[in-house]
Amino acid sequence: MADSAQAQKLVYLVTGGCGFLGEHVVRMLLQQEPQLRELRIFDLHLGPWLEELKTGPVQVTAIQGDVTQAHEVAAAVAGAHVVIHTAGLVDVFGKTSPETIHEVNVQGTRNVIEACVQAGTRFLVYTSSMEVVGPNIKGQPFYRGNENTPYEAVHRHPYPRSKALAEQLVLEANGRKVLGGLPLVTCALRPTGIYGEGHQIMRDFYHQGLRLGGRLFRAIPASVEHGRVYVGNVAWMHVLVARELEHRAALMGGQVYFCYDNSPYKSYEDFNMEFLGPCGLRLVGTRPLLPYWLLVFLAALNVLLQWLLRPLLLYAPLLNPYTLAMANTTFTVSTDKARRHFGYEPPFSWEESRTRTIRWVQAMEGSAQ
Numbered sequence: 001m002a003d004s005a006q007a008q009k010l011v012y013l014v015t016g017g018c019g020f021l022g023e024h025v026v027r028m029l030l031q032q033e034p035q036l037r038e039l040r041i042f043d044l045h046l047g048p049w050l051e052e053l054k055t056g057p058v059q060v061t062a063i064q065g066d067v068t069q070a071h072e073v074a075a076a077v078a079g080a081h082v083v084i085h086t087a088g089l090v091d092v093f094g095k096t097s098p099e100t101i102h103e104v105n106v107q108g109t110r111n112v113i114e115a116c117v118q119a120g121t122r123f124l125v126y127t128s129s130m131e132v133v134g135p136n137i138k139g140q141p142f143y144r145g146n147e148n149t150p151y152e153a154v155h156r157h158p159y160p161r162s163k164a165l166a167e168q169l170v171l172e173a174n175g176r177k178v179l180g181g182l183p184l185v186t187c188a189l190r191p192t193g194i195y196g197e198g199h200q201i202m203r204d205f206y207h208q209g210l211r212l213g214g215r216l217f218r219a220i221p222a223s224v225e226h227g228r229v230y231v232g233n234v235a236w237m238h239v240l241v242a243r244e245l246e247h248r249a250a251l252m253g254g255q256v257y258f259c260y261d262n263s264p265y266k267s268y269e270d271f272n273m274e275f276l277g278p279c280g281l282r283l284v285g286t287r288p289l290l291p292y293w294l295l296v297f298l299a300a301l302n303v304l305l306q307w308l309l310r311p312l313l314l315y316a317p318l319l320n321p322y323t324l325a326m327a328n329t330t331f332t333v334s335t336d337k338a339r340r341h342f343g344y345e346p347p348f349s350w351e352e353s354r355t356r357t358i359r360w361v362q363a364m365e366g367s368a369q
């Protein structure tokens with residue numbers, strides 16, 4: 001942390017601050033960053049919950065804006081000391097065009113970097129993704145790997161491709177001279193599948209289970225591990241990195257860190273049942289109920305239906321070839337790089353993360369309880 005003379009002096013900008021992760025980062029900053037003077041929250045869609053934050057000691061400035069618009073980004077960044085760039089288009093279901101995903105995730109990130117350079121903002125934390133690494137299209141397992149584990153990263157899908165390109169831009173920008181002549185310090189955080197309060201896909205599975213009479217049907221073998229990390233821990237890692245970048249620039253600048261905690265290694269479906277089970281849902285089958293070839297067929301059929309129906313409606317089911325490959329390929333991380341480099345320890349234990357997530361599911365309208 002900077003010395004006490006700097007207390008309450010810093011201006012932070014969080015892009016995508018009204019998203020699932022962004023909201024947790026915003027709330028964590030307000031709770032845990034004593035140097036904060038102003039917190040700017042930049043998002044395409046501002047949430048009504050922002051109003052309640054405006055009564056505290058930190059100035060909270062909500063900015064409705066689009067990262068693809070360079071001038072809007074530049075105006076938001078001007079005068080900020082730190083930028084946490086979480087804004088992104090997360091779409092693996094074919095809801096948006098590849099061009100739009102690229103525009104938001106890659107050009108949007110380029111705009112953020114250029115705005116930092118022009119404004120003299122020195123610290124940039126980027127929310128990357130595990131998908132920058134994999135799973136790859138060959139379905140090769142990444143078993144408890146770390147930041148140095150060799151893995152053939154091949155991206156065909158627009159979302160991981162855009163995240164990989166954006167991450168590369170951020171890392172390459174490390175060391176660029178910003179206005180005033182000092183170097184930009186950047187770093188990329190790679191969460192695995194984030195879960196916790198506000199997780200839309202968990203919500204979707206819950207409602208699907210309710211519609212199916214309290215049951216979900218196993219589609220993925222229990223032996224396939226999928227990495228998951230609690231949103232509060234991911235948010236804390238962002239806050240800590242933002243704070244430590246100044247003091248450990250030589251060590252942390254241009255680095256990537258997986259976001260990790262003590263969440264157990266499980267299959268995607270078994271992991272979800274940790275929360276959905278206590279909320280009254282049941283996962284039917286100890287083994288997948290449908291043969292894999294049939295899932296592949298159904299996933300391909302969904303792509304065809306999406307294409308055929310596109311002129312009439314948006315058909316974007318959870319199952320498609322990409323999501324099937326994601327769920328069906330082991331991808332888990334085991335690393336302590338964040339602890340070694342900047343003293344990260346997950347503030348939320350697995351028990352607490354689980355309890356908080358269960359409470360959130362239970363509070364949802366139409367609970368099975």
Ligand SMILES: NC(=O)c1ccc[n+]([C@@H]2O[C@H](COP(=O)([O-])OP(=O)(O)OC[C@H]3O[C@@H](n4cnc5c(N)ncnc54)[C@H](O)[C@@H]3O)[C@@H](O)[C@H]2O)c1
Pocket residue numbers: 015016017018019020021022042043044045065066067068085086087088089090104108127128129130163190191192193194195
């Ligand atoms: N959810 C996960 O499991 C996960 C895992 C790894 C990485 N990530 C990354 O974390 C970040 C946040 O993801 P999330 O799950 O909170 O998604 P989210 O969709 O809930 O949040 C993204 C936010 O970005 C905003 N946004 C989108 N387009 C924008 C634009 N053009 N201009 C300004 N704001 C825009 C959205 O309005 C939203 O509030 C993303 O960069 C994503 O790639 C997410």
Ligand SMILES: C[C@@H](CO)CCC[C@@H](C)[C@H]1CC[C@H]2[C@@H]3[C@H](O)C=C4C[C@@H](O)CC[C@]4(C)[C@H]3CC[C@]12C
Pocket residue numbers: 090092128129130131192193194201219220226268269318319322323324326327
């Ligand atoms: C075959 C289905 C039977 O139940 C299960 C489909 C599950 C998929 C919808 C999800 C499996 C893995 C998820 C992704 C993963 O957790 C990591 C991600 C990285 C992040 O950057 C964005 C979200 C996501 C792509 C996430 C999306 C949903 C899955 C593909």
